[in-house]
Amino acid sequence: MAHEFILVNQPLKRNWKKRRGTGCVMKGKKAAYAISVITLAPVMALIVATILFFYDAAFFDGWFWYAAVLFFLTLVPLSAYGLEKIIPAVRVRGREGERKLAFIMAMVGFTLGLIFALLFHAPRGPLLIFLTYFFTGISLTLFNLFHIKASGHACGFIGPVVLLLYCSKFQFWYLLLLLPVIYWARMKMKRHTIGELAVGTLVGIIVPLVSIFLESLVR
Numbered sequence: 001m002a003h004e005f006i007l008v009n010q011p012l013k014r015n016w017k018k019r020r021g022t023g024c025v026m027k028g029k030k031a032a033y034a035i036s037v038i039t040l041a042p043v044m045a046l047i048v049a050t051i052l053f054f055y056d057a058a059f060f061d062g063w064f065w066y067a068a069v070l071f072f073l074t075l076v077p078l079s080a081y082g083l084e085k086i087i088p089a090v091r092v093r094g095r096e097g098e099r100k101l102a103f104i105m106a107m108v109g110f111t112l113g114l115i116f117a118l119l120f121h122a123p124r125g126p127l128l129i130f131l132t133y134f135f136t137g138i139s140l141t142l143f144n145l146f147h148i149k150a151s152g153h154a155c156g157f158i159g160p161v162v163l164l165l166y167c168s169k170f171q172f173w174y175l176l177l178l179l180p181v182i183y184w185a186r187m188k189m190k191r192h193t194i195g196e197l198a199v200g201t202l203v204g205i206i207v208p209l210v211s212i213f214l215e216s217l218v219r
Helices: 002-038 042-055 064-077 080-086 094-119 124-145 152-168 174-190 194-219
Strands: none
Touching: 002 174, 042 064, 042 094, 042 124, 042 152, 042 194, 064 080, 064 094, 064 124, 080 094, 080 174, 094 194, 124 194, 152 174, 174 194
């Protein structure tokens, strides 16, 4: 009788362990997805700009340039996710179409933002942000042309953070601790390899430093 009870319950235990394992995997994927959304380049623009605005309002010289940064670097790029649903040619291509449209709209926002900043003589802070995002987009475009894969997520995270650290004299250094979390999330979702993440990180570190140098020449 006891032997029969054990035999009957073995499949139940196996099923329970399988369900528990599946549940953990799903939770891990959901967490990775949430991290990926929060660290999108346009979202990082919103986060970093807001931190800088409240850290030192003089960085933007008022609300106008803070709003301009959010419009060109956050709203315009994120509009791709709405346009994707109403453009049939993009919608039928699924995630690949969405990804390409998102990159195009990001470059539109970055380019128009930099032009706007130069035409209307933006203060140093907003100009640095626009330069960083514009040259980040150009760098990733060149990498794609030469078939070198670089993680836009890693680049889009570390670039604004490096700029934030420079402008705040390393006040927010602890944000760097999120970089390994982003690596985990992107690898968990099978979107990037460790090499692609490393290349994206390197680009994201170099571009803000180049932007700071170029801004000094413009002034």
